[in-house]
Amino acid sequence: MAKRADLYGVGSGGSFLVTGYNQAHAELSAQLQSWLGVEAVALFNSGYSANQAIIKLLLNKQDILLQDKLNHASLMEAGFLAPCKMQRFKHNDIAHLGHLLSKAEQTNKLIISEGVFSMDGDCAPISALHAQAQSSDAWLMIDDAHGLGVVGKNGQGSVQAAGLVNRDIPIYMATFGKALGVGGAFVAGSKKLIDYLTNYSKPYIYSTGMPPAMAYCISQACTIAEKEQWRRDKLSELIATFRRLACENEIQLGDSHTAIQPIIMGDSKRCVAVANKLKQMGLWVTAIRPPTVPEIALVYV
Numbered sequence: 001m002a003k004r005a006d007l008y009g010v011g012s013g014g015s016f017l018v019t020g021y022n023q024a025h026a027e028l029s030a031q032l033q034s035w036l037g038v039e040a041v042a043l044f045n046s047g048y049s050a051n052q053a054i055i056k057l058l059l060n061k062q063d064i065l066l067q068d069k070l071n072h073a074s075l076m077e078a079g080f081l082a083p084c085k086m087q088r089f090k091h092n093d094i095a096h097l098g099h100l101l102s103k104a105e106q107t108n109k110l111i112i113s114e115g116v117f118s119m120d121g122d123c124a125p126i127s128a129l130h131a132q133a134q135s136s137d138a139w140l141m142i143d144d145a146h147g148l149g150v151v152g153k154n155g156q157g158s159v160q161a162a163g164l165v166n167r168d169i170p171i172y173m174a175t176f177g178k179a180l181g182v183g184g185a186f187v188a189g190s191k192k193l194i195d196y197l198t199n200y201s202k203p204y205i206y207s208t209g210m211p212p213a214m215a216y217c218i219s220q221a222c223t224i225a226e227k228e229q230w231r232r233d234k235l236s237e238l239i240a241t242f243r244r245l246a247c248e249n250e251i252q253l254g255d256s257h258t259a260i261q262p263i264i265m266g267d268s269k270r271c272v273a274v275a276n277k278l279k280q281m282g283l284w285v286t287a288i289r290p291p292t293v294p295e296i297a298l299v300y301v
């Protein structure tokens with residue numbers, strides 16, 4: 001980071017459309033295109049703003065948005081603020097989604113799901129979502145904030161892990177702040193979609209571009225994620241050990257085989273007490289309480 005800060009200065013100096021886009025951003029974009037096999041990408045300072053940008057730009061009053069009930073708050077909030085109609089389908093329930101789609105009279109339909117769910121750690125049935133979207137002539141967007149870098153061949157994410165390729169999904173979005181350990185986000189799609197996004201989306205146009213030094217750091221993180229398979233192997237080993245020990249100690253776990261392993265405590269006070277006790281033992285395990293999750297409290301590992 002210090003190397004690039006010397007070269008470009010830390011800040012980007014303005015919107016991507018003014019002075020904010022330089023070589024570091026171009027290199028990162030090209031790297032994402034080749035790593036993930038996507039046609040074009042748009043960079044954002046956060047996943048929150050990427051989700052706002054996409055949903056608000058693409059959906060008008062006469063359109064419909066269908067979201068998995070457990071989608072991240074940044075997606076839900078954008079959906080509530082957008083002028084379109086929004087409906088939520090039961091978590092990972094393709095039959096319910098199909099039912100809602102069959103009733104939808106709107107021509108433009110967008111389905112959104114996370115790849116790996118941020119609170120429960122389970123995975124979306126991406127190939128079934130893709131098939132449903134195709135047969136209903138709907139667009140599909142996957143928010144892969146918790147999949148990129150940790151699942152799929154070479155860390156290419158949830159779509160790849162589901163047996164498809166990222167290009168099969170019209171809108172693929174992921175963040176650089178989770179597994180990649182930096183910050184920021186991108187949206188990938190066809191060149192046409194990305195041109196439209198970068199020319200008309202307000203969160204993209206009216207915001208200072210990602211610092212180039214940060215774009216450089218993200219590039220380094222992407223290279224590590226792509227090339228160092230042993231990190232994913234190690235993670236799988238740790239997840240298996242955690243699940244085995246939990247089972248041996250009769251701690252009930254959810255149906256997750258990813259790095260997100262919730263333990264449902266059922267009571268906020270107890271949840272915080274357990275988290276504090278673990279902290280005293282040197283383990284940083286966050287208590288997640290409503291309204292971040294529904295009225296059942298979780299301890300987040």
Ligand SMILES: *Cc1c(COP(=O)(O)O)cnc(C)c1O
Pocket residue numbers: 045046047048049051072074114118143144145146175176177183184185
């Ligand atoms: C963290 C997260 C976001 C928000 O990304 P930020 O870069 O933190 O704004 C969006 N979607 C999901 C699923 C996330 O887990």
